[in-house]
Amino acid sequence: MxxxxxxxxxxxxxxxxxxxxxxxxxxxxxxxxxxxxxxxxxxxxxxxxxxxxxxxxxxxxxxxxxAKEGLAQHDRELVALVTSLINGCVYCASVHARKYISLTDRGDIVQELYVHGIGGTFDTRIKALIDFCYHLAVSPVKIDEKSGESLKNHGFTCSEIVDVIKTVAIFSMANRLMHxxxxxxxxxxxx
Structure with missing residues (x-):
């Protein structure tokens, strides 16, 4: 493994x-x-x-x-990476870590995720995104109208939050297929 x-x-x-x-x-x-x-x-x-x-x-x-509109491509890649880490899919995490780094040159964020996981030290925007992904991937039934407030407070639009949700959902499915x-x-x- x-x-x-x-x-x-x-x-x-x-x-x-x-x-x-x-x-x-x-x-x-x-x-x-x-x-x-x-x-x-x-x-x-x-x-x-x-x-x-x-x-x-x-x-x-x-x-x-x-998609050309909505959530930035680098944020989609970070969501894919975080979701794959949460689900234990090392293959998808590897692929999307490289894509995220190529789009952002932020290997430090990937390193922090790999070393300290979702509890690592991140700026508040990235931490809000990671936390939302975690809660959605682990317990989607516990998501409610207040769950996206932290993302909204960090500048994410409703459309971008929907894109985060869709990305977590497709990767939760993709990770399970890979496994x-x-x-x-x-x-x-x-x-």
Whole structure:
């Protein structure tokens, strides 16, 4: 089992992924709808066993994570990172830590999260975002109309708070898919 790291990890499925050489037309078409638009990973090939649900999931993911309006891209990446850390998904945490750093050059925030977790020392805006993500990921039924007040007090609009909620929700689902379909390994580990 891999540990939390900013370094790239390898994800290995428990089920054999779809073999591109013998994939159905529907599976091949589905695999073209990737988040990056360029890589057909083992995760994508595993989800492609059910091409219709893979396409629906990926279109929703792309809409939430790459929307031009609303929450800033770097905040979406931080929410994805924090949610993945809370859910114990080291693979997603690694991917989104690197994306967050590339957008913000704030490796210090990622380091603080990896060393001290969500209880680390952060500026008040980031702390409000982390705390909201934590409560939403751990106990969504306890969220109420007052839950977003701290975010509003730190300048987040209602639209941006909805984007935070959608990002936590899609990553809570994505993390669970990653956990139940396979596991992460250090890129240096052998099978």
């Amino acid at each position: 891999a540990r939390f790291s900013v370094k790239p990890l390898r994800w290995e499925p428990y089920l054999p992924p779809v073999d591109v050489a013998v994939a159905t037309a529907a599976q091949l078409a589905a695999m073209q709808v990737t988040p990056s638009g360029i890589k057909i990973s083992p995760y994508v090939r595993t989800l492609a066993h059910d091409p219709q649900s893979y396409i629906a999931r990926t279109q929703l993911y792309n809409h939430i994570m790459y 139940t379909l396979g596991h992460a390994r250090s890129a240096q580990d052998r099978a």
